[in-house]
Amino acid sequence: MKKIEIDGLLEGIARRLRSRGLRRTRALDLLLREMADCEHPVTIQELAQCPALCEQCDPATVYRLLMKLEEHGMVRRLGLHDRAAYFILVVPGRHHDYLVCTGCGRIEEVDMECPVRSLEQKLEKASGFRHVYHELEFFGICPGCHDGRERHGSAHCC
Ligand SMILES: [Zn+2]
Ligand SMILES: [Zn+2]
Numbered sequence: 001m002k003k004i005e006i007d008g009l010l011e012g013i014a015r016r017l018r019s020r021g022l023r024r025t026r027a028l029d030l031l032l033r034e035m036a037d038c039e040h041p042v043t044i045q046e047l048a049q050c051p052a053l054c055e056q057c058d059p060a061t062v063y064r065l066l067m068k069l070e071e072h073g074m075v076r077r078l079g080l081h082d083r084a085a086y087f088i089l090v091v092p093g094r095h096h097d098y099l100v101c102t103g104c105g106r107i108e109e110v111d112m113e114c115p116v117r118s119l120e121q122k123l124e125k126a127s128g129f130r131h132v133y134h135e136l137e138f139f140g141i142c143p144g145c146h147d148g149r150e151r152h153g154s155a156h157c158c
Helices: 003-019 026-038 044-049 051-056 059-071 117-127 143-155
Strands: 075-080 084-089 098-101 107-109 137-140
Touching: 003 026, 026 044, 026 051, 026 059, 026 084, 044 051, 044 059, 044 084, 059 075, 075 098
Parallel strands: 098 137
Antiparallel strands: 075 084, 098 107
16 A cells, blocks of 8 residues: 555544544554554564554553454454454455364465456345455365364374
């Protein structure tokens, strides 16, 4: 994302936060900027280790801020919720779908044209809904886990 886009996005989020009576703090600003900067899903650990945020707050605060943003629909949570949760900023008009490994919890963007767009348009027509959108996560076993499993399997004959 270009700097000007990031500024616009963060302004929009700040406005929405204000209208819901949420305080805009320095830590929150830094967190949002960091997430807008890296553009891919990040874990709480990764965020908490970012130098600018480290100075400003502890991991517990990062977690609390993320939960608040998720609650208000500004951040999307991805991945295996119990083990490895990833977070990404919600950018209006833009989305990615994701592949999640149920073995190790790693996550990657689906690198194909989204097949759901035409379905969305049909849905809008049929239902009268406007601004229809979707968020998809596909689950499976990643190549790393798959190979490991096969090697592991061949070492045992039972
Ligand atoms: Zn895996
Ligand atoms: Zn999609």
